Amino acid sequence: MRCAHKLSSVVILLLVLLLLPITAWTARPKAKIDEPGPPELELEGGRKLIYERGFSSEREVRPKRGFWHRVVDVIAGEPDFKNLVRPYSVATDSHGRIIVTDPGAGGVHIFDFAEQKYKFIERREKDKDAMLGPQCVAVDAQDNIYVTDSETGKVFVFNSGGKYQRAIGSLKGGEGYFKRPTGIAVDSAAQRIYVTDTLRDQIFMMDMQGNILQTIGKRGGGDLEFNFPTELKLDGRDLIVVDAMNFRVQVLGRDGSFRYAIGKLGDSSGDIFRPKGIGVDSEGDLYIVDGVWGVVQVFNREGQLLYYFGGRGTHAGEFQLPTGLFIDHDDRIFIVDSYNRRIQVFHYFGMKKTTKEGM
Amino acid sequence: MVAGILRNSSFLLVGLLLLALPAAGQITLGDLSTDLNGTLSAGYTGDYGNQIPSAHSLSFGGSGTLSGSYYNPNFVNFTVSPYLNQSRDNSSYQSLSNASGVTASSNIFGGSHFPGSINYAKAYNSEGNFSIPGVANYTTRGDSQTFGVGWAELVPGLPSLSANFQMGSGQYSIYGSNDSGTTDNHSFNLRSVYTLEGFNLTGFFSDGGGSSEVPQLLQNSTQDLSATSSDRAYGFTAGHALPWHGAFSSSFVSSEYNSEYDGGSSTGTVDTYTGAASFQPTNKLHVSFGTDYSTNLAGSLDQAIAGVGGLAPPVNLGQGTHSLDLLANASYSVMANMQALAFADHREQYFLGENFSSSSYGGGLTYGRPLLGGNFNGAISLSDNTVSTSSANSLGLISTVNYNRRFAGWTAGVGFSYSQNVQTQLITYTTSSYSYGGNIRRRWGKFGWSGGVGVSKTLLTEQAGQANSNQNFNTSIFYTHWLTANANYSKSSGTAIQGGMGLIQNPIPQPIVPIDDLILFDGTSYSFGLSSSPVRRLTLGMSYSKSNSNSTLQGTMSTNDNKMVNAVVNYQFRKMYFTGGYSNLVQGFSASGLPAANVSSFYLGVSRWFNFF
Numbered sequence: 001m002r003c004a005h006k007l008s009s010v011v012i013l014l015l016v017l018l019l020l021p022i023t024a025w026t027a028r029p030k031a032k033i034d035e036p037g038p039p040e041l042e043l044e045g046g047r048k049l050i051y052e053r054g055f056s057s058e059r060e061v062r063p064k065r066g067f068w069h070r071v072v073d074v075i076a077g078e079p080d081f082k083n084l085v086r087p088y089s090v091a092t093d094s095h096g097r098i099i100v101t102d103p104g105a106g107g108v109h110i111f112d113f114a115e116q117k118y119k120f121i122e123r124r125e126k127d128k129d130a131m132l133g134p135q136c137v138a139v140d141a142q143d144n145i146y147v148t149d150s151e152t153g154k155v156f157v158f159n160s161g162g163k164y165q166r167a168i169g170s171l172k173g174g175e176g177y178f179k180r181p182t183g184i185a186v187d188s189a190a191q192r193i194y195v196t197d198t199l200r201d202q203i204f205m206m207d208m209q210g211n212i213l214q215t216i217g218k219r220g221g222g223d224l225e226f227n228f229p230t231e232l233k234l235d236g237r238d239l240i241v242v243d244a245m246n247f248r249v250q251v252l253g254r255d256g257s258f259r260y261a262i263g264k265l266g267d268s269s270g271d272i273f274r275p276k277g278i279g280v281d282s283e284g285d286l287y288i289v290d291g292v293w294g295v296v297q298v299f300n301r302e303g304q305l306l307y308y309f310g311g312r313g314t315h316a317g318e319f320q321l322p323t324g325l326f327i328d329h330d331d332r333i334f335i336v337d338s339y340n341r342r343i344q345v346f347h348y349f350g351m352k353k354t355t356k357e358g359m
Numbered sequence: 360m361v362a363g364i365l366r367n368s369s370f371l372l373v374g375l376l377l378l379a380l381p382a383a384g385q386i387t388l389g390d391l392s393t394d395l396n397g398t399l400s401a402g403y404t405g406d407y408g409n410q411i412p413s414a415h416s417l418s419f420g421g422s423g424t425l426s427g428s429y430y431n432p433n434f435v436n437f438t439v440s441p442y443l444n445q446s447r448d449n450s451s452y453q454s455l456s457n458a459s460g461v462t463a464s465s466n467i468f469g470g471s472h473f474p475g476s477i478n479y480a481k482a483y484n485s486e487g488n489f490s491i492p493g494v495a496n497y498t499t500r501g502d503s504q505t506f507g508v509g510w511a512e513l514v515p516g517l518p519s520l521s522a523n524f525q526m527g528s529g530q531y532s533i534y535g536s537n538d539s540g541t542t543d544n545h546s547f548n549l550r551s552v553y554t555l556e557g558f559n560l561t562g563f564f565s566d567g568g569g570s571s572e573v574p575q576l577l578q579n580s581t582q583d584l585s586a587t588s589s590d591r592a593y594g595f596t597a598g599h600a601l602p603w604h605g606a607f608s609s610s611f612v613s614s615e616y617n618s619e620y621d622g623g624s625s626t627g628t629v630d631t632y633t634g635a636a637s638f639q640p641t642n643k644l645h646v647s648f649g650t651d652y653s654t655n656l657a658g659s660l661d662q663a664i665a666g667v668g669g670l671a672p673p674v675n676l677g678q679g680t681h682s683l684d685l686l687a688n689a690s691y692s693v694m695a696n697m698q699a700l701a702f703a704d705h706r707e708q709y710f711l712g713e714n715f716s717s718s719s720y721g722g723g724l725t726y727g728r729p730l731l732g733g734n735f736n737g738a739i740s741l742s743d744n745t746v747s748t749s750s751a752n753s754l755g756l757i758s759t760v761n762y763n764r765r766f767a768g769w770t771a772g773v774g775f776s777y778s779q780n781v782q783t784q785l786i787t788y789t790t791s792s793y794s795y796g797g798n799i800r801r802r803w804g805k806f807g808w809s810g811g812v813g814v815s816k817t818l819l820t821e822q823a824g825q826a827n828s829n830q831n832f833n834t835s836i837f838y839t840h841w842l843t844a845n846a847n848y849s850k851s852s853g854t855a856i857q858g859g860m861g862l863i864q865n866p867i868p869q870p871i872v873p874i875d876d877l878i879l880f881d882g883t884s885y886s887f888g889l890s891s892s893p894v895r896r897l898t899l900g901m902s903y904s905k906s907n908s909n910s911t912l913q914g915t916m917s918t919n920d921n922k923m924v925n926a927v928v929n930y931q932f933r934k935m936y937f938t939g940g941y942s943n944l945v946q947g948f949s950a951s952g953l954p955a956a957n958v959s960s961f962y963l964g965v966s967r968w969f970n971f972f
Binding site: 045 | 533802804805933935936967968
């Protein structure tokens with residue numbers, strides 16, 4: 001009787017050990033199958049905008065796993081891949097790596113699809129200069145990564161490998177100089193860093209060591225006045241600023257002089273309601289993300305709406321609370337679809353090319 | 360028997376695994392959407408001790424969570440979480456024994472004007488506590504179940520109505536004694552709220568009760584103490600805004616109670632009428648007036664005992680006891696961070712065949728400001744009290760002082776409070792108390808230290824030598840993820856009454872509860888714990904606690920000991936967890952006449968987390 005009981009226990013154990021991996025294998029998350037994106041947008045003059053892809057996880061970067069890796073995956077489960085939690089801003093470097101700030105995850109994701117590599121930068125547990133709320137990101141000509149931290153009031157600099165270099169705006173006692181740094185742009189040629197301090201309604205122009213050379217703007221609704229400025233972009237001779245609560249985009253010179261502004265408050269096409277990320281394509285047209293309507297509106301420099309794409313939703317090509325936007329040299333448009341926890345990539349095929357300055 | 364249960368459980372486990380085979384992703388059947396995840400484990404476990412048979416065998420267990428919704432989470436959603444063979448050796452369940460059970464809950468029509476909810480929990484062989492105030496709890500083992508259902512009507516423009524029913528029962532045995540106990544309780548509540556012509560109206564009805572069979576392990580009595588109680592109440596409140604930012608409210612509450620305690624019984628009705636009005640004629644001045652009248656003072660004291668879960672014989676203050684209280688308050692903001700208070704209070708009570716009255720007049724100040732780089736807060740209140748039974752006035756005093764600041768990397772805080780001649784529910788008794796404490800912490804890079812101390816003492820002014828006191832000292836250190844250590848020492852003494860699951864500090868003036876039913880206790884306990892994560896995904900932990908207490912009830916003295924050791928090591932590799940654990944409990948009560956129970960268990964095994972669907 002005792003022997004039979006032991007035998008049945010061993011049989012059960014073997015059954016469990018056999019079934020565990022099989023169960024794991026069948027229950028494992030299936031490879032993501034990209035749903036069809038929106039139809040390509042045919043534009044005037046033979047230009048077009050096509051949806052390329054979306055991604056949300058380290059899993060999509062990693063190479064296809066070999067046989068023995070898959071055996072281990074079946075038995076012990078797949079590794080814990082990092083996912084986008086609450087992404088905010090995006091940029092790419094000269095190697096095509098996609099860099100995404102993620103305040104929800106408390107760090108910065110680096111997706112390298114070409115090399116099938118992934119890296120996550122974080123400094124939450126550090127005693128000195130901890131990074132708590134990474135907000136916007138910019139990359140200089142050497143692929144150094146600049147990240148504003150709206151919680152600690154500092155700007156963190158990492159090299160292209162993700163190694164911490166320094167913190168700009170770090171005061172004695174650990175506090176940050178900025179009240180709420182958000183947008184950032186780096187002019188490598190002129191050795192200048194531009195940072196918006198949203199709560200001060202100002203833009204700081206600094207040298208590469210963080211010494212303040214000039215402050216631009218003050219609170220208000222006129223020219224060179226801001227009401228909660230956020231994102232910044234450099235394009236040619238222009239410094240483009242999202243003037244969020246004035247519902248417009250101001251275009252300045254790199255020296256801080258006012259050039260022009262586009263946009264007005266409203267809730268119809270061509271109006272600006274909650275401007276978030278901005279970008280400029282190779283034809284010089286301006287892309288403005290509207291966070292509430294979930295669309296990207298494209299304006300020419302005269303402020304005329306050329307077209308828009310997106311819409312609120314969860315399907316490919318739709319957005320929920322989109323935030324950051326970045327356009328690379330090939331006119332690939334990276335849009336942070338924050339509430340859907342993903343990055344969506346579109347590709348614009350234009351007719352004319354202009355040379356960009358400043359990167 | 361146990362082997363049979365184990366074998367059946369194992370087959371159930373295998374069945375669950377087989378069910379999971381075709382599953383991947385969320386399962387949707389029509390409008391039904393479900394998710395299931397959980398942990399399955401297998402290992403080798405053993406138990407041995409002087410009061411249990413030694414056993415060792417293969418062990419299977421697990422826990423899971425099935426959640427889902429029908430049509431929409433706002434229409435019907437549910438969560439079911441079963442667990443099998445979970446203990447402190449093989450899981451995060453803090454049970455010395457292998458506990459099994461299930462918890463389940465569901466919300467119905469959550470997005471409508473008629474939301475409802477149902478909850479159910481059943482636990483087998485789970486660990487519980489038999490408490491002694493201020494020191495570490497003693498360990499019990501038993502089964503329990505609870506069931507509850509609730510429903511509400513929230514139609515705009517109509518009176519709201521909510522109804523809740525909850526019931527529960529349990530039975531337990533105490534390690535180190537042959538005693539066992541049972542508890543049983545139920546409650547039903549109705550509540551309605553309506554606003555009519557600016558009047559905020561509320562009505563309620565409640566009915567509840569319970570029974571307990573409490574082991575008399577501190578007396579070496581083989582007969583359990585039996586107690587039952589029931590309480591039924593209904594009441595109404597009405598409130599309305601008044602000029603000068605004022606408000607008025609009045610209420611009537613009537614409750615009937617019935618309690619049986621160790622063969623005796625008590626039945627009564629308590630009607631309470633209250634009224635209050637408040638005004639704020641200027642931003643700086645606030646005044647309020649209130650009154651309440653209770654038809655049964657003794658019943659109010661009985662309910663105070665039942666309200667904290669205590670079991671005690673009915674309070675006997677004679678026939679026709681009642682009380683009347685009139686109160687006026689005023690506060691004025693003298694300057695930023697400083698407020699002046701004034702009050703007048705008059706009480707009349709009839710008990711033990713006599714009329715008693717007391718009057719209090721007083722005032723005070725509260726003040727807070729930055730001081731010497733820190734923050735200071737203080738409050739003082741003085742009162743002049745007269746009681747009809749004495750020609751002498753007494754000075755009442757309540758004061759608190761707190762200060763905290765950071766200096767040279769340290770963060771520290773201290774507090775002190777003292778009260779003298781504070782009125783109790785019976786105006787012939789007052790209490791005095793003091794407490795003080797402090798805490799300090801500092802971090803040196805990766806190393807940190809903190810410490811704290813708290814001391815309190817409460818006594819009835821008229822009953823010298825009968826005080827409740829508590830002392831607690833604690834400290835902890837850490838060095839990054841390598842080491843976290845903490846230690847605690849506490850000492851407690853005083854008087855308590857019997858509760859369904861241990862001793863409870865007496866909530867009313869001591870002479871009201873007969874001395875024979877009061878338990879004198881005096882105990883000390885200390886504990887320390889260590890945890891470390893030397894490499895990523897590897898955690899080591901151990902804890903040790905020891906408590907000794909003496910209790911005296913009706914002349915019987917018992918020396919009670921408890922010692923608990925736990926050690927666990929856990930390594931995570933992806934979704935797999937390799938676990939080893941050891942537990943030892945030594946617990947005894949000298950009044951039981953039995954040697955202390957010495958129970959140990961160990962576990963070595965592996966578990967795997969699955970997201971089944």
